[in-house]
Amino acid sequence: MxxxxxxxxxGHQASRSPELLLxxxxxxxxxxxxxxxxxxESVRSGRLRPGARLPSSRALGAELGVSRRLVVEAFExxxxxxxxxxxxxxxxxxxxxxGRGPSSPESSAVDGGAExxxxxxxxxxxxxDLFPGAPDLSLFPRxxxxxxxxxxxxxLPDARLGYGEFxxxxxxxxxxxxxLGRVRAAAVAPxxxxxxxxxxxxxxxxxxxxxxxxxxxxxxxxxGYPVACWSIEAxxxxxxxxxxxxxxxxxxxxxxxxxxxxxxxxxxxxxxxAVLAAERRLALVEWARERGAxxxxxxxxxxxxxxxxxxxxxxxxxxxxxxxxxxxxxKTLAPALRLAWLCLPAELVSGAVIAxxxxxGGGPRLDQLALAELIASGAFDRHLRxxxxxxxEKRAALLEAIAAALPAARVGGIAAGLHVLLExxxxxxxxxxxxxxxxxxxxxxxxxxxTRGDPRPPALxxxxxxxxxxxxxxxxxxxxxxxxxxxxx
Amino acid sequence: MxxxxxxxxxGHQASRSPELLLxxxxxxxxxxxxxxxxxxESVRSGRLRPGARLPSSRALGAELGVSRRLVVEAFExxxxxxxxxxxxxxxxxxxxxxGRGPSSPESSAVDGGAExxxxxxxxxxxxxDLFPGAPDLSLFPRxxxxxxxxxxxxxLPDARLGYGEFxxxxxxxxxxxxxLGRVRAAAVAPxxxxxxxxxxxxxxxxxxxxxxxxxxxxxxxxxGYPVACWSIEAxxxxxxxxxxxxxxxxxxxxxxxxxxxxxxxxxxxxxxxAVLAAERRLALVEWARERGAxxxxxxxxxxxxxxxxxxxxxxxxxxxxxxxxxxxxxKTLAPALRLAWLCLPAELVSGAVIAxxxxxGGGPRLDQLALAELIASGAFDRHLRxxxxxxxEKRAALLEAIAAALPAARVGGIAAGLHVLLExxxxxxxxxxxxxxxxxxxxxxxxxxxTRGDPRPPALxxxxxxxxxxxxxxxxxxxxxxxxxxxxx
Numbered sequence: 001m002x003x004x005x006x007x008x009x010x011g012h013q014a015s016r017s018p019e020l021l022l023x024x025x026x027x028x029x030x031x032x033x034x035x036x037x038x039x040x041e042s043v044r045s046g047r048l049r050p051g052a053r054l055p056s057s058r059a060l061g062a063e064l065g066v067s068r069r070l071v072v073e074a075f076e077x078x079x080x081x082x083x084x085x086x087x088x089x090x091x092x093x094x095x096x097x098x099g100r101g102p103s104s105p106e107s108s109a110v111d112g113g114a115e116x117x118x119x120x121x122x123x124x125x126x127x128x129d130l131f132p133g134a135p136d137l138s139l140f141p142r143x144x145x146x147x148x149x150x151x152x153x154x155x156l157p158d159a160r161l162g163y164g165e166f167x168x169x170x171x172x173x174x175x176x177x178x179x180l181g182r183v184r185a186a187a188v189a190p191x192x193x194x195x196x197x198x199x200x201x202x203x204x205x206x207x208x209x210x211x212x213x214x215x216x217x218x219x220x221x222x223x224g225y226p227v228a229c230w231s232i233e234a235x236x237x238x239x240x241x242x243x244x245x246x247x248x249x250x251x252x253x254x255x256x257x258x259x260x261x262x263x264x265x266x267x268x269x270x271x272x273x274a275v276l277a278a279e280r281r282l283a284l285v286e287w288a289r290e291r292g293a294x295x296x297x298x299x300x301x302x303x304x305x306x307x308x309x310x311x312x313x314x315x316x317x318x319x320x321x322x323x324x325x326x327x328x329x330x331k332t333l334a335p336a337l338r339l340a341w342l343c344l345p346a347e348l349v350s351g352a353v354i355a356x357x358x359x360x361g362g363g364p365r366l367d368q369l370a371l372a373e374l375i376a377s378g379a380f381d382r383h384l385r386x387x388x389x390x391x392x393e394k395r396a397a398l399l400e401a402i403a404a405a406l407p408a409a410r411v412g413g414i415a416a417g418l419h420v421l422l423e424x425x426x427x428x429x430x431x432x433x434x435x436x437x438x439x440x441x442x443x444x445x446x447x448x449x450x451t452r453g454d455p456r457p458p459a460l461x462x463x464x465x466x467x468x469x470x471x472x473x474x475x476x477x478x479x480x481x482x483x484x485x486x487x488x489x
Numbered sequence: 490m491x492x493x494x495x496x497x498x499x500g501h502q503a504s505r506s507p508e509l510l511l512x513x514x515x516x517x518x519x520x521x522x523x524x525x526x527x528x529x530e531s532v533r534s535g536r537l538r539p540g541a542r543l544p545s546s547r548a549l550g551a552e553l554g555v556s557r558r559l560v561v562e563a564f565e566x567x568x569x570x571x572x573x574x575x576x577x578x579x580x581x582x583x584x585x586x587x588g589r590g591p592s593s594p595e596s597s598a599v600d601g602g603a604e605x606x607x608x609x610x611x612x613x614x615x616x617x618d619l620f621p622g623a624p625d626l627s628l629f630p631r632x633x634x635x636x637x638x639x640x641x642x643x644x645l646p647d648a649r650l651g652y653g654e655f656x657x658x659x660x661x662x663x664x665x666x667x668x669l670g671r672v673r674a675a676a677v678a679p680x681x682x683x684x685x686x687x688x689x690x691x692x693x694x695x696x697x698x699x700x701x702x703x704x705x706x707x708x709x710x711x712x713g714y715p716v717a718c719w720s721i722e723a724x725x726x727x728x729x730x731x732x733x734x735x736x737x738x739x740x741x742x743x744x745x746x747x748x749x750x751x752x753x754x755x756x757x758x759x760x761x762x763a764v765l766a767a768e769r770r771l772a773l774v775e776w777a778r779e780r781g782a783x784x785x786x787x788x789x790x791x792x793x794x795x796x797x798x799x800x801x802x803x804x805x806x807x808x809x810x811x812x813x814x815x816x817x818x819x820k821t822l823a824p825a826l827r828l829a830w831l832c833l834p835a836e837l838v839s840g841a842v843i844a845x846x847x848x849x850g851g852g853p854r855l856d857q858l859a860l861a862e863l864i865a866s867g868a869f870d871r872h873l874r875x876x877x878x879x880x881x882e883k884r885a886a887l888l889e890a891i892a893a894a895l896p897a898a899r900v901g902g903i904a905a906g907l908h909v910l911l912e913x914x915x916x917x918x919x920x921x922x923x924x925x926x927x928x929x930x931x932x933x934x935x936x937x938x939x940t941r942g943d944p945r946p947p948a949l950x951x952x953x954x955x956x957x958x959x960x961x962x963x964x965x966x967x968x969x970x971x972x973x974x975x976x977x978x
Contacts, residue, residue: 051836085839085840085842085843093839095839095840095843134651137647137648137650137651138647140647140650142642142643145642146638146639146642146643149635149638149642149855150635150639153631153634153635153638154631154635156825158626158627158629159626160825161626161629161823161824161825161826162623162626162823162824162825163819163824163825197686197849197850197852197853198849198850200850201848201849201850204847234847330652334650334651335650335651335652335850336645336649336650336651336652336853336854336855337650337853337855338849338850338851338852338853339853347540350574350582350584351574351584353574354574354584358693358723359690359848359849360686360687360690360827360848360849360852361686361687361689361690361824361827362827363686363827363849363853364686364825364826364827364828364852364853364856365825366825366826366856367853367855367856
């Protein structure tokens with residue numbers, strides 16, 4: 001389908017669905033980004049009214065001459081942005097006009113980004129999912145978690161079944177302070193920790209604290225995690241994209257942009273896979289202190305480092321006065337636990353606690369006690385060691401397959417986390433390869449999906465958390481096939 | 490202390506803490522309300538700066554000539570409103586200026602009201618707590634919950650440990666639909682249910698949906714639950730108090746006030762204890778349909794009805810097109826589970842799902858599956874029967890003690906829920922009795938604490954969920970003592 005249709009202009013389709021404002025395809029840019037822009041504009045402009053039903057992904061894909069999967073992924077992104085709503089069975093609709101737009105919570109993204117909206121999307125799931133934020137869920141330590149839950153349930157006093165503990169269970173705050181100090185060289189006291197229901201909730205709370213201080217502009221890494229950008233815009237703050245290279249965030253460019261805060265992933269950036277270089281860490285801290293800016297350190301992938309050196313310590317350990325450290329167990333245990341944390345400078349704690357109380361009343365207590373028990377008993381460390389070994393092997397198998405089938409392709413990023421950045425062979429664009437994979441039931445995102453500023457060399461972001469080694473080999477073979485087809489055409 | 494100090498004016502104290510704007514005591518009104526108003530105004534006006542430390546409750550109580558407990562409860566209410574922050578050990582401070590005020594989430598209340606802030610308040614807990622929303626936590630069915638959790642953990646497929654299911658686990662939505670249809674005569678399909686992290690989160694989501702429809706004014710029952718009012722104001726909506734009598738909400742007054750929505754507790758109102766009369770139910774539905782207004786039905790205490798008749802069915806069952814039904818297990822199981830729900834008209838579901846996703850990513854899955862299992866297995870129904878028998882006995886013992894010690898006092902409200910409204914003997918005011926009880930380590934709220942409009946006859950709201958029967962007898966004896974002292978003075 002993608003082959004036959006790639007040349008059919010979006011224009012002719014407008015006659016059939018006048019309310020869909022779709023551009024002529026720009027052959028240079030990725031189709032998916034163009035389709036998303038068209039859909040977004042159609043909703044913003046009111047051409048697509050709240051509640052309006054969209055054509056099925058299959059029909060729209062056929063109309064536009066792109067793969068059904070590409071349309072599905074565009075729908076998913078817009079659902080995560082709050083423009084569209086897709087629920088199993090009932091197709092995809094324009095979201096009701098519940099204050100849509102950057103200033104409304106409804107337009108925000110959610111922890112995990114494409115993943116959540118995907119789960120709410122009509123149609124069959126993709127056969128092989130290369131979403132970079134997805135861990136291997138088969139590793140979840142069910143027996144250890146069950147033991148920890150039973151113990152928590154047996155030991156929790158009646159009085160603690162009531163309301164309260166909005167900052168999180170004291171046991172968990174203590175266990176996290178010890179763990180983060182030991183494993184991440186963080187400078188954390190139990191009192192400085194707020195337990196959150198996932199990283200995105202922590203990001204929203206950080207944004208509300210920043211607004212409370214009069215902050216308006218938040219710098220983000222470019223390329224970077226789009227879902228975080230949506231959350232920041234949903235809090236009514238202005239995004240300031242700052243370039244990332246192989247040494248991480250460009251701190252000189254950051255200082256020039258002069259934002260009120262910056263969101264940074266020093267341990268392992270998505271999708272570049274860079275570690276923030278030592279001299280830049282010092283420069284970043286110095287800038288934040290001079291500027292009176294806040295730094296939100298997303299400790300993304302820090303506990304999944306596969307080379308001998310191990311992860312660098314946290315920025316927060318260097319400068320607990322200006323850095324807020326955010327972490328979660330969504331990658332190391334499971335997203336469905338909804339357990340994460342913020343480590344805050346003392347003067348921000350009480351505001352953060354009030355903010356969480358107003359969002360969900362503090363979250364269930366038993367789960368927090370179970371995680372505390374898992375950490376305190378050492379079971380969490382054992383699990384992390386096993387997970388690292390597992391992902392290290394998967395990553396090695398993936399690189400081996402790439403070296404054999406795509407000798408001209410370059411793999412970027414350090415040996416860490418759950419994804420690699422695969423730069424395509426010279427002359428091969430992202431869009432046709434992504435469409436080819438989509439047609440084969442392989443869901444993958446291109447570097448362009450993470451990029452806001454100047455375009456980068458064509459590359460694929462390959463998450464290897466969910467797929468098996470066999471599936472990863474199949475993925476690489478399909479990419480090689482697509483690259484060959486792209487060069488031929 | 491309360492005796493010696495009741496006449497000392499707040500004025501003389503202003504000289505010592507000039508930033509505290511405290512009024513001369515109005516002998517007619519409750520001291521606590523006057524103290525709260527003064528504190529609130531001091532923060533709003535900026536006299537008390539963000540982060541400023543307040544005097545200890547003991548010192549301030551001594552300064553003002555009121556009991557320490559009264560000051561502690563005033564601090565708690567303002568903490569729940571987001572003006573103050575109190576954390577164990579570090580005393581009480583003015584909240585940081587994180588966008589305080591009606592339009593900010595930080596200023597919102599939290600599920601359970603006084604209870605949560607109480608748990609975060611400095612100083613020893615009250616010896617006997619008569620907070621009306623507190624269930625007897627010793628009834629929590631730990632073994633059944635543990636079994637349900639184990640089963641959920643064993644049966645949950647790996648794939649469902651990921652992101653998604655923002656509306657709630659399908660199993661729980663199905664179990665709730667069946668349960669609410671059978672027990673509450675609700676007209677609910679699984680697809681119309683949104684699982685929430687407590688009632689207050691559901692109320693916030695309802696408010697955001699209302700704002701999205703252009704709604705601005707929300708009617709509330711007066712007297713009614715103050716925490717709900719704070720949440721509504723925190724969502725930037727205008728409160729429209731409407732009187733409640735022994736037949737529930739005055740629907741004629743509601744229609745005259747012409748709000749965009751109304752929050753109502755038809756099964757058992759707090760604190761009056763009224764059931765909404767049949768003809769008023771019909772009138773309310775008719776009004777809502779003609780006005781195009783939304784009704785939020787808080788199914789408060791519906792599952793705890795002790796007389797033969799059993800609870801009336803839900804309003805929602807009468808009019809699922811205009812009524813949103815809200816319920817939770819905070820009273821029937823435990824607040825710490827953070828499990829509640831909204832049953833919504835079809836056109837509101839997708840907006841509500843997006844709203845919850847943006848608040849906390851949908852909440853942990855295992856707890857939802859455990860509740861589904863508890864309901865589906867019949868264990869929840871067995872627990873409810875046992876809980877009803879337990880509370881019926883407690884209530885009977887309380888009424889017996891009141892009849893013996895306070896023959897002149899009248900008890901209002903139906904045989905349901907976790908509280909009674911005790912109208913004080915003629916000539917006895919609320920404030921001195923509340924202060925007398927506070928001095929004896931008994932925490933209780935007066936009817937005035939729930940009233941916004943015209944003052945009502947002096948009465949105490951006695952929650953009998955937490956205290957033992959022995960403690961309840963002690964409470965009644967102390968009230969009789971206080972009433973005698975009040976008449977004497």
